[in-house]
Amino acid sequence: MNITKFAIPEIIFGRGSFRHVAPCAQRLGARRILLVSEEGIEQAGWVDQLRQMLSAEGFEQAYYSNVSSNPRDFQIEEGARFYREQKADVILAIGGGSTLDTAKGIAIIASNGGKISDYEGANQVHNPLPPMLFITTTAGSGSDVSQFCIVTSVERQVKMAIISRTLIPNISIIDPLLLTTISRTQIIYSAVDAIAHAVEAYLSIISSPLTELHSLRAVDKILAALPQAAENKSLDAMEVLSSASLSAGIAFSNASLGSEHALAHSLGGHFDMPHGVVHPILLPAFMRYNLDFAEKKLARLGEVILNHRQGNDRETALAGIARLEEFFGTLGVSTRLRDEIPPEKRDLLKEVCQMAVNDACTLTNPRPTSAHELLTLCGEVW
């Protein structure tokens, strides 16, 4: 086994853990907090609750909410200017992956200067970041535990992957109660994103026993809990999803991802589609694409998906992929690329695939991936 690194934030998990925010901010030495969130979270009432708890403990606050799904470079650069103007000393973010990635980007620029595109790729962030305290409101992005930050370059129409150990927040609060205000669609998109994280981290050429443990647990638990969570938002099911998504985040943060996510980033950057929408379309095809290069691992995944082996390694792997595809089919989400991209834009896929091969996630895919192969895969799932 190669040398592997493994890092996660301090995690506070459980129903009501949200209420521990003030002592956490205290421990990070906060006096004036930059709070980052967005409209949906405000409307759900969480931002007000948070601000009241912080005020009650005497923390000063500045609030930044120029956050969009697929956060843009200029929003981050604006947020960093605001952080400095406000002389904040801790960044507290509450939201889904877009909000948390916005907060990470602000932290990078606040202490490293420059533009966010200066930090694209792995290990380009050199100065320590301001303390970060994150509260996730979805179960799936993994941004609350990960070394990843995904930002859209408006000019290049691509999602940049920024990967650095310093992007792991200091403390991550995971409270399943916060999931009760998100929509059925968001629950599903987040959960399938977490499945993709778990699967791709498991297949990654730099996976380790610890990341593999978390990947398998995540796949097992999400498949078990998602139908009930989507059906009636049962709090028990939401808690399982939260915990499983945490495992998926721990896995991919430390094992990275693969070509499926590279293409997902590139598609997301070009077509501004929600990140979760692409995985039910792409993931089974990419699992098959990797079969000859990761047969044993795909068989183990198949065993977890099916709850039993079915024939030899190859047969178990293929049966597992087929079952996963079937599972995605029951969720009422798009399963073909044509459902999400207008036909007149299909020609853009060539450029999208060209960009995807430069994404850092392709480096850890078991099968070396070319733009041509990605385009073929897009054709298969069109």
Place this chain on the structure above:
Amino acid sequence: MNITKFAIPEIIFGRGSFRHVAPCAQRLGARRILLVSEEGIEQAGWVDQLRQMLSAEGFEQAYYSNVSSNPRDFQIEEGARFYREQKADVILAIGGGSTLDTAKGIAIIASNGGKISDYEGANQVHNPLPPMLFITTTAGSGSDVSQFCIVTSVERQVKMAIISRTLIPNISIIDPLLLTTISRTQIIYSAVDAIAHAVEAYLSIISSPLTELHSLRAVDKILAALPQAAENKSLDAMEVLSSASLSAGIAFSNASLGSEHALAHSLGGHFDMPHGVVHPILLPAFMRYNLDFAEKKLARLGEVILNHRQGNDRETALAGIARLEEFFGTLGVSTRLRDEIPPEKRDLLKEVCQMAVNDACTLTNPRPTSAHELLTLCGEVW
């Protein structure tokens, strides 16, 4: 589920990861390092190698080696004075649990002052500690990842448990190559300690899905790898032990332990026996003692130990405990208390049990534990 906290150090794992020490020290801002180790590690040649690597990168060093098995309060207080005199800024420890606990104790006093006994119990350490970089040379203590520090009070003849999140080192390097210079006995004692950590953390009333995952993995892997590791120090088996012991450490650091460890601490403090020696004697008896209070969990452990279920929960649990007892029997270690305590000292056990009930580890035992019950258990395993 209750609110749970989960924290681990940044981990660098793998054969040869030892060689990454200088960049790690760099990242912690080290200029003048207090290196803590002991004679056995010096003799194995690791201290010299380490000092050369650090010198080559320009780090100043001071060296402290007054470390004993079951570290004493006065050794720690002396080490803290030395740290201050030397104006060190980072603590780098290489060794087993005793060395790492000595380093933690030094860190506490260096930045909090006073005597080490001032910090006994949970959450008594309030000031941030100097950065700590640990390199474990055993697979079992878990001190390299845990929130625990165990120090013997010479006056009271008891092991004090100090538990605080700040005791988690910043970076932990786990290199299975370092295990090749320890003795067969040390390998076994460390591994059975790790089994006890995993089992007690699993049964703990504050276990969480994440700690349980790590507990079960640890038990499974240690039972599989220990015979071969003890037989021929196979590097593959050592690597599995390292990784499993890491999981056990992650589990107990975040779920704490139980009454078995409380008694082990107290016995160790009184009779200065190596920590690992007591678990094959005590653990099966304590598992049976907890049966009515943790039947389902003991059944799950039984399933992992046996690789299958055997009848109902209770039967599976009991068969698992019996198999574990059998396994300890094959290791050629003591399995009765009378093998380790001279008969004329048996009367001291009453006092030992009295002290054990005050150990913080009893708080998380599934069955509430009295001194009288501990004494009865000592009689059973005498």
